[in-house]
Amino acid sequence: MSRPKVYITKPIPAEVRAYLDQHCDCTQWEEAGVAPRERLLEAIQDVEGLLTHGSLVDDELLGHAPKLRAVSTISVGYNHFDLDAMRSREVIGLHTPYVLDDTVADLVLALMLSASRRIAELDALVKAGKWQKGSSTNEQEHFGMDVHHAKLGIIGMGRIGDAIAKRAVHGFGMELRYYNRSRRPEAEERYGAQYCDLEELLRESDFVVLMTPLTPKTVHYIRKEHFELMKPTAFFINASRGQTVDEAAMIEALQSGKIRGAGLDVFDVEPVQPDNPLLKMPNVVTLPHIGSATAQTRFDMAMLAARNLVEALNGSRPQHVVKELQSLLN
Numbered sequence: 193m194s195r196p197k198v199y200i201t202k203p204i205p206a207e208v209r210a211y212l213d214q215h216c217d218c219t220q221w222e223e224a225g226v227a228p229r230e231r232l233l234e235a236i237q238d239v240e241g242l243l244t245h246g247s248l249v250d251d252e253l254l255g256h257a258p259k260l261r262a263v264s265t266i267s268v269g270y271n272h273f274d275l276d277a278m279r280s281r282e283v284i285g286l287h288t289p290y291v292l293d294d295t296v297a298d299l300v301l302a303l304m305l306s307a308s309r310r311i312a313e314l315d316a317l318v319k320a321g322k323w324q325k326g327s328s329t330n331e332q333e334h335f336g337m338d339v340h341h342a343k344l345g346i347i348g349m350g351r352i353g354d355a356i357a358k359r360a361v362h363g364f365g366m367e368l369r370y371y372n373r374s375r376r377p378e379a380e381e382r383y384g385a386q387y388c389d390l391e392e393l394l395r396e397s398d399f400v401v402l403m404t405p406l407t408p409k410t411v412h413y414i415r416k417e418h419f420e421l422m423k424p425t426a427f428f429i430n431a432s433r434g435q436t437v438d439e440a441a442m443i444e445a446l447q448s449g450k451i452r453g454a455g456l457d458v459f460d461v462e463p464v465q466p467d468n469p470l471l472k473m474p475n476v477v478t479l480p481h482i483g484s485a486t487a488q489t490r491f492d493m494a495m496l497a498a499r500n501l502v503e504a505l506n507g508s509r510p511q512h513v514v515k516e517l518q519s520l521l522n
């Protein structure tokens with residue numbers, strides 16, 4: 193039986209490549225980063241499978257790959273898939289749920305703690321030699337806000353939301369509200385979480401965490417009117433996608449003191465532009481989209497994505513097809 197041809201759009205761990213080589217004829221982008229669009233379009237003319245990370249999979253790309261049957265992304269988010277184009281060309285899309293939940297949840301807690309206890313700001317102060325003699329953590333200039341026993345609101349209570357809830361409630365004794373597309377009785381039972389509407393969540397929470405996927409319905413999901421509902425002492429944490437928030441409205445809310453601070457792993461434009469006002473705000477913690485970026489978790493994601501692709505190409509029923517394309521399996 194002939195082996196399916198696969199293109200890999202970015203360097204992957206040797207062990208994952210060795211696994212793929214057992215099942216497929218692979219070609220890989222060997223340089224740093226991700227294959228640039230033009231090179232990618234040239235490379236996929238003959239392939240049946242694509243292993244990728246964030247490359248836009250749209251009608252143009254699919255038109256360059258007439259034999260393509262499956263695209264497997266090394267991410268749980270798949271907002272870079274044009275689902276209509278994939279459905280109409282019968283190309284299956286696969287992603288990597290579950291394996292990164294704990295790692296991303298750890299980072300969300302780190303953002304909450306860093307923003308509210310001013311870790312990055314005060315680290316910079318100490319390193320700049322500006323820790324004045326006589327000042328101590330008891331002095332008001334270094335005060336922050338408590339995370340423990342504060343009120344947390346999670347928007348998008350899915351796999352990662354659940355892992356955040358576990359840490360926040362069981363570890364930090366936080367009081368939890370959540371807003372989700374549908375109610376999650378198991379989260380209510382496990383964490384004493386209270387389901388409420390978005391407005392109540394924003395009004396009541398000391399920390400608002402946004403964890404929805406980016407879909408046509410969640411573009412600028414959190415906007416000016418939402419920041420206006422939040423407490424002036426509240427922190428806004430975004431580890432979903434930059435476009436789920438109206439960034440200009442968030443900047444205005446931070447500049448005018450409508451909210452106290454923010455912890456951001458994602459931005460409207462990535463890498464974030466150097467002139468973005470968020471980068472000048474001491475009350476905002478900024479990270480370069482590293483939610484899942486530990487060596488073990490990135491390895492697990494790459495291996496899962498490779499297994500997903502092999503399953504899809506060898507005719508067995510793949511487990512991690514994105515839900516909008518599962519009808520292609522029937």
Ligand SMILES: NC(=O)c1ccc[n+]([C@@H]2O[C@H](COP(=O)([O-])OP(=O)(O)OC[C@H]3O[C@@H](n4cnc5c(N)ncnc54)[C@H](O)[C@@H]3O)[C@@H](O)[C@H]2O)c1
Nearest residue numbers: 269348349350351352353372373404405431432457483484
């Ligand atoms: N910063 C990072 O590095 C990083 C890492 C992993 C995931 N993410 C992002 O986090 C997202 C969530 O991942 P997950 O595995 O928890 O996904 P998930 O599907 O398990 O959870 C998402 C939740 O959001 C809810 N939701 C969807 N649309 C909604 C809407 N319009 N209103 C209210 N709720 C809505 C869903 O019902 C679901 O419960 C990913 O899609 C990705 O964009 C970011």
Ligand SMILES: O=C(O)[C@H](O)CO
Nearest residue numbers: 266267268269483484
């Ligand atoms: O969606 C994901 O898995 C992360 O954002 C990494 O890209």
